[in-house]
Amino acid sequence: xxxxxxxxxxxxxxxxxxxxxxxxxxxxxxxxxxxxxxxxxxxxxxxxxxxxxxxxxxxxxxxxxxxxxxxxxxxxxxxxxxxxxxxxxxxxxxxxxxxxxxxxxxxxxxxxxxxxxxxxxxxxxxxxxxxxxxxxxxxxxxxxxxxxxxxxxxxxxxxxxxxxxxxxxxxxxxxxxxxxxxxxxxxxxxxxxxxxxxxxxxxxxxxxxxxxxxxxxxxxxxxxxxxxxxxxxxxxxxxxxxxxxxxxxxxxxxxxxxxxxxxxxxxxxxxxxxxxxxxxxxxxxxxxxxxxxxxxxxxxxxxxxxxxxxxxxxxxxxxxxxxxxxxxx
Numbered sequence: 101x102x103x104x105x106x107x108x109x110x111x112x113x114x115x116x117x118x119x120x121x122x123x124x125x126x127x128x129x130x131x132x133x134x135x136x137x138x139x140x141x142x143x144x145x146x147x148x149x150x151x152x153x154x155x156x157x158x159x160x161x162x163x164x165x166x167x168x169x170x171x172x173x174x175x176x177x178x179x180x181x182x183x184x185x186x187x188x189x190x191x192x193x194x195x196x197x198x199x200x201x202x203x204x205x206x207x208x209x210x211x212x213x214x215x216x217x218x219x220x221x222x223x224x225x226x227x228x229x230x231x232x233x234x235x236x237x238x239x240x241x242x243x244x245x246x247x248x249x250x251x252x253x254x255x256x257x258x259x260x261x262x263x264x265x266x267x268x269x270x271x272x273x274x275x276x277x278x279x280x281x282x283x284x285x286x287x288x289x290x291x292x293x294x295x296x297x298x299x300x301x302x303x304x305x306x307x308x309x310x311x312x313x314x315x316x317x318x319x320x321x322x323x324x325x326x327x328x329x330x331x332x333x334x335x336x337x338x339x340x341x342x343x344x345x346x347x348x349x350x351x352x353x354x355x356x357x358x359x360x361x362x363x364x365x366x367x368x369x370x371x372x373x374x375x376x377x378x379x380x381x382x383x384x385x386x387x388x389x390x391x392x393x394x395x396x397x398x399x400x401x402x403x404x405x406x407x408x409x410x411x412x413x414x415x416x417x418x419x420x421x422x423x424x425x426x427x428x429x
Contacts, residue, residue: 104275104307105131110167112149114379121380124150124331128406131275136301136308138322138339140315142376146331147311151277153177155192156184172274190220193268195278199260203252209263210248213270220271235266240296258289269300277309282317294321316358319343324415327351330376330387333406337416347409347418349392394422
């Protein structure tokens with residue numbers, strides 16, 4: 101498949117009074133046309149910042165400092181603010197984590213969807229409101245014309261998230277980025293949102309990037325999973341291969357911490373000792389080395405490359421000297 105998005109060597113720094121601190125260090129990611137990529141990792145590993153940098157939405161004092169992000173032949177990181185504004189929504193849709201902080205609380209949801217349509221396509225407001233009702237119906241909101249007049253607080257959490265999906269779809273984007281959109285929802289609604297996004301992806305042929313810390317959740321949506329740790333990709337694999345043959349010690353630790361039907365009642369789940377390094381304080385060598393049970397001398401002095409895993413399926417890569425056998429960068 102042809103790559104729609106190809107990120108190479110992305111670095112992101114926080115500007116601090118004491119000097120810049122690196123939070124994303126050489127990210128390499130590819131998303132093919134029509135593919136679903138899951139990005140997983142602990143809080144603070146750079147998942148959201150990586151995607152926000154592509155559309156020029158990084159918070160103040162955080163900036164992309166290097167790399168290339170090729171989207172359909174154009175480098176997103178080299179675009180002007182005006183070019184990115186035109187691209188957002190029309191080519192790249194975004195579903196944010198918390199709709200209560202993303203939706204305008206004093207603006208009716210129909211007007212918020214219509215606003216996106218008017219801005220992106222120049223559609224007249226009456227036509228935009230009609231399309232907004234169609235989008236609400238598309239994302240499974242009952243009585244969509246009545247809901248056009250509702251304020252966000254009048255909707256349930258699941259319905260608010262569906263409104264966010266409708267806004268993300270308003271411009272018929274080629275790539276839809278979902279930033280932990282089910283975090284505050286109960287498990288039943290989470291499953292409904294995952295099913296909805298998967299169905300919409302298949303219907304419209306979109307590519308989807310789903311950011312999450314929940315490996316079990318993403319298993320039903322993603323074609324491929326990239327595991328991030330301390331601002332780097334430590335494993336990138338087809339989803340079925342990752343669950344059957346996790347290679348990086350960090351990925352193994354994440355999967356081991358998931359409960360299974362065979363666990364004994366009241367038994368404690370395994371956990372990964374230690375904590376991730378703070379931005380700007382990465383240890384020399386492999387960033388996971390201080391927490392790794394398989395650490396060797398080379399792990400503490402050299403940085404492993406993301407490289408094909410010997411004997412595994414095509415497209416399975418890991419950055420580990422011990423389990424994947426790649427050389428130092």
